[in-house]
């Protein structure tokens with residue numbers, strides 16, 4: 226496939242570093258920038274065919290507004306943000322070049338691409354989009370094409386609900402007043418695995434999880450559903466018999482599996 230030059234803004238760490246490594250391994254020329262690199266994002270944008278924005282969610286809008294207007298027709302502006310509607314709209318509004326949204330559905334450390342999916346959202350132009358799709362497929366990733374809104378709706382379940390559930394578990398355990406050391410003595414393997422996830426969300430990069438949840442345009446409906454489900458569970462257990470809860474589990478299993 227066509228060899229290109231890529232400038233990755235936020236390429237010194239995390240997902241940007243992952244993409245930089247993948248592109249370089251495929252023979253493309255890659256420039257990476259961060260806030261402390263000698264090369265600036267603007268300089269990388271001026272000499273790159275493909276310009277990738279991969280900075281923390283809170284900084285993404287500002288970087289797109291700054292870099293977008295520097296790109297010309299013939300270039301591609303893309304991002305790796307975990308949410309897609311706002312970044313793709315901003316890239317289209319602030320840049321005349323081709324635009325594509327991209328969200329790898331995994332973290333920066335990938336030992337084997339098999340079974341890992343990259344979501345692509347069309348923004349503007351087909352040629353670069355087709356190049357990008359082929360790039361990821363050739364590297365062994367599954368590619369799923371969706372609109373930004375379809376992507377964000379799915380992420381309201383896969384990420385926002387999932388992480389909210391983990392946050393609710395961690396907060397409830399903390400507020401139970403039982404000393405964590407004592408809980409640890411009684412932990413089953415399943416509970417230990419859940420608490421490892423609680424530790425990851427609360428301590429590794431809380432800002433990433435908070436931004437993924439709060440920035441999702443479909444959050445409100447998911448939160449309302451979650452609150453209703455908790456009320457339903459509470460109501461079913463209040464009678465003191467397991468029958469009502471068992472009934473809920475059986476009916477829900479029929480919908481899910």
Ligand SMILES: NC(=O)c1ccc[n+]([C@@H]2O[C@H](COP(=O)([O-])OP(=O)(O)OC[C@H]3O[C@@H](n4cnc5c(N)ncnc54)[C@H](OP(=O)(O)O)[C@@H]3O)[C@@H](O)[C@H]2O)c1
Pocket residue numbers: 234235236237238239240241258259260261262266279280281282284285288305306307308328329330331332333433
């Ligand atoms: N982590 C994941 O599992 C994951 C998965 C899929 C998608 N994403 C998305 O990937 C994007 C990056 O997240 P990440 O987890 O890779 O973050 P990260 O590990 O914190 O890396 C952020 C990168 O951006 C640079 N940076 C930070 N602020 C900047 C600014 N204002 N201007 C220019 N560069 C800046 C950092 O370098 P300096 O600190 O040196 O400036 C670093 O290279 C986010 O949009 C996130 O939603 C993350």
